[in-house]
Amino acid sequence: QLQLQESGPGLVKPSETLSLTCTVSGGSINRSGYYWGWIRQPPGKGLEWIGSIYYSGNTHYNPSLKSRVTISVDTSKNQFSLKLSSVTAADTAVYYCAREDAYNLRNAFEIWGQGTVVTV
């Protein structure tokens, strides 16, 4: 059973870079047909898609965050990562990693991590 787990600092200072990692267990990240994404949720607010990456490294980013976001994949560690630069208080949120089945459930996230709280 595939599981995703977010990890990283829970507190980041303004203007610094937020860095999170999502570790995939119970299956390989190095498989065609799956996108691996990051979604966040500010306190008491709705969900916001940050971006997604294919196992090959191909990335798609939310245009509103694109200038500050980098998503990368490390297939040797079965992990993918998020970097968000120049953070402000508005970036305080629960950050989720999730998987999209690009063949069968396109543009929908079927498996989610439990989420990690990041406070700026």
Added chain:
Amino acid sequence: QSALTQPPSASGSPGQSVTISCTGTSSDVGGYKYVSWYQQHPGKAPKLMIFEVNKRPSGVPDRFSGSKSGNTASLTVSGLQAGDEADYYCSSYAGSNNLVFGGGTKLTVL
């Protein structure tokens, strides 16, 4: 890209049906078949309930159904149960490899 528009709240009694709307534009909801719905209980990660407008992932009860007309998608929950009380979010493909979510609807089972 702007967030999709959902009503802040919806409610119904056990056994009844309730429908939640999700309004976008021709550039997202109206332009593609890739509308999804997620259920989120407090303190939990979202759970995919509907994808591609009206398809249910394995394990999701058929009490949950989705539809779309023009720029508005809808989620209907039939035979309401206490466990259906949660926040519901829609999402849509918005072209150019972008995804957009709705603001969320809090469903209360009276």
